[in-house]
Amino acid sequence: MKTVAVILAGGKSSRMGRDKAMLPVNGTPLVAMLAERWRNVFDGLVLSVDTRERFAHLGLEQVRMVEDARPEAGPLAALETVMNTVPAERYFLTAVDLPFGNPELARALSGRMGEADVCLIQRRSRGVEPLFSFYSRKCLPAVTAALDRGERSFYRGLLPYVRVQKVPENQFPREKLARSLFNANTPEDWEAGQTMFRKSD
Template sequence: MERAIAVILSGGQSRRMGRDKAGLTLEGQSFLDRMTEGLAPLFDQVYVSVDRPGRYPGRQELPDLRPGQGPLAGLETAFLRTGAEEVFLAAVDLPFASPDLARRVVAAAGDGDACVIRRRDGGAEPLFALYRRSCLPALTACLDEGRRAVKALLERVDCRWLEEDALGEIDLERALWNINTQADFSRAAERREEK
């Protein structure tokens, strides 16, 4: 049985990029492959959250039960369609996110319902975070109420915060760099060799 899984959010409609971000490539490897390879050693299975089945042939897809409702709907689907107790949610458009950072998030979860990185400015990083099945009632309630922001869920569960200061050796600006536009992608391609 799959106790802990990773679910890669495949990027929705990618309006700002103008094309599917999962297929963008750096160093000859797609964003989806980069994320999958990074997370696969850490979890029982890696799934791809999709708005419709058949987007990524050969992948373990989890088609949304509530299409068009954003990341919370993908998380709800992951719990309802698998037996997983833990879901590590990861946005596909974080091409520099590292397995080490994922390990740190999992290790910091303790017995909380969720574990999310909190930046020095108070901002949260809920799309590279761990969620437990105990979140499901609050998650479903949020979606039923039309509250689609992940913040709405975090307000209702026991969230453990992994503070940025505790991750001093990790370059979070790079690791959590969200590639949303063609300009972002061009800069990422230029910086791909940076360590």
Template sequence: MGHTIAVILSGGRSSRMGRDKAGLPLGRETFLDRLTTGLTPLFDRVYVSVDRPGRYPGRRELPDLRPGQGPLAGLEAAFRSTAAEAVFLAAVDLPFAAPALAAKVLERAGEGDACVIRRRDGKAEPLFALYRRSCLGPLTGCLDQGRRAVMALLDRVDCRWLAEEELPEFDLERMLWNVNTGQEYRRAVAVEEEG
């Protein structure tokens, strides 16, 4: 597949959580540590997408070229700041995301511009997905037009949709659980403690 990196989207202002989600502890690691540890064996490099440099000292940071413009800006910075042929995006607020699921996305990606999981209810999971460099032109176009939603990009590229039915061995409800609020975080801690 060529030079492939992982980019962990460190989140925006975390307004619903009230504090930086990347640093939230879960078990013995933070959200950011869990994802970094899990993804490192699968990719050439793991970066953290940040709105400003120096947010996570000691990490490989990829500062947004368009701060405040959301995940597409993080993906644009990944392609413009590295030589990667493909970028695996992972949102930091998916603390139960399994490396095996990321590996499956890579394995099933095919030749398309992107590979994204689609749930049974039709909902897409674009923030735990693979994007190839061929997405750069369309995504820059989206950002230039003020279209910040990742789905706007997926409408413009050849996307390989990976149906939930193709992933029977994975508990997607848990692995793609987006922890956004204090209440959800407390529930995530309880789930982690239950094992």
């Protein structure tokens, strides 16, 4: 496969206080809604999970689930596991707590990658966005090296060691970008997001 979309859903949801993946959106668990959204955007879809059993009741048989090989080691470790399990040229990472990620924006970002190893959005005030980004398979040695030395951060463990394409946020429609990168980490975030869900109905 050329490009695989990866939904990261293996976190503990400690700040939310309940499983973010199972939060209801019009009666549908958030993770199931996202799986449907990203299913046909690229050449494949992977759900990165801590355990398959956690999602067994959702009827997601058509979605490939990959269990973390380094449990509780964060998104960088999840990327390593997916790269080692699902061969592809590029991997688009998004997270289960990005409920409004826009496929059109993701495709536009993909078109800016060129020959870089990583392509991500540069925010004016928040740095780069590692979890709505593209990673080439060429990153795998650097990812593994970072994890082997105990470094879990994309910023310190990976980005300094690979070719990075940073796309300024002003290259994308402002409202669409803000919506796509809205992060639901806490109950307050989730409550704020309900208005956005109603606007998308």
